Amino acid sequence: MTAQVQRAALYRTIWRWHFYAGLLVIPLVVLLACTGAVYLFKPQIDAWEERAFTGMADSGSVSPQVQVEAALAAFPGATLHYYRLPAREGDAALIHLALPGKVGMRDVFVSPRGAVLGSLGSETRISEIAHRVHGQLLLGRKGSWLVELAASWAIVLIVSGLYLWWPRGVRLAGVV
Structure with missing residues (x-):
């Protein structure tokens, strides 16, 4: 196998990992972003509940x-x-x-x-419900593990996404 064919195979493999990881992780990341936003506005939400x-x-x-x-x-x-x-x-x-x-x-x-x-x-x-969903998905300890697993795979998504995005054959100045 030539080096170019090996690079193309590696690119396809990384793209496949990136795609499947995204299908599994992005719904959790969106849920965590929404519940994090709710929790960010805790003082305003509590004031509304206590009006x-x-x-x-x-x-x-x-x-x-x-x-x-x-x-x-x-x-x-x-x-x-x-x-x-x-x-x-x-x-x-x-x-x-x-x-x-x-x-x-x-x-x-x-x-x-x-x-x-x-x-x-x-x-x-x-x-409080948003906090429990954000930290444990209302599943207790197993939910906490899922959140941590999603965070770990989000890192894999970032690294593989950078690899896939990085221009080939261009110097560093072309990337910036």
């Missing part, structure tokens, strides 16, 4: 301790994880609770006056 708990009258405000006690009373047996200060006056405080029996977490919104306004499940919030 019902903003802009209340704050006259007669109670202390954070009273707000935490109100949240704990609404969910007996729950434990406090953290307290998030309201972003602006008149906004509800977010109290993040661990529910009893390790059944999940809950974000409880308490008005400045100490009334429980409502709650959201932490695991069902848009940004």
Whole structure:
């Protein structure tokens, strides 16, 4: 076999690997890009989800301790994880609770006056779902392996794509 025939065979082999890897990896890369974009806008999405708990009258405000006690009373047996200060006056405080029996977490919104306004499940919030899809494809550890495998094959795609794109018989100045 001549050198030119060997180079043509190598080119076809690399092109084939690049094509099949792309068919398998690109859908995952698109999914990861979309979920990454959702997670990038987490503050805006969370603010949209919490829009019902903003802009209340704050006259007669109670202390954070009273707000935490109100949240704990609404969910007996729950434990406090953290307290998030309201972003602006008149906004509800977010109290993040661990529910009893390790059944999940809950974000409880308490008005400045100490009334429980409502709650959201932490695991069902848009940004949390996007985070779980992005990291594990909602498949747990096996999903995490798939994401890592897709990232590894994306590197193969980049390297093989550069090889396929690189002009033949042209000096470096022609490439730039």
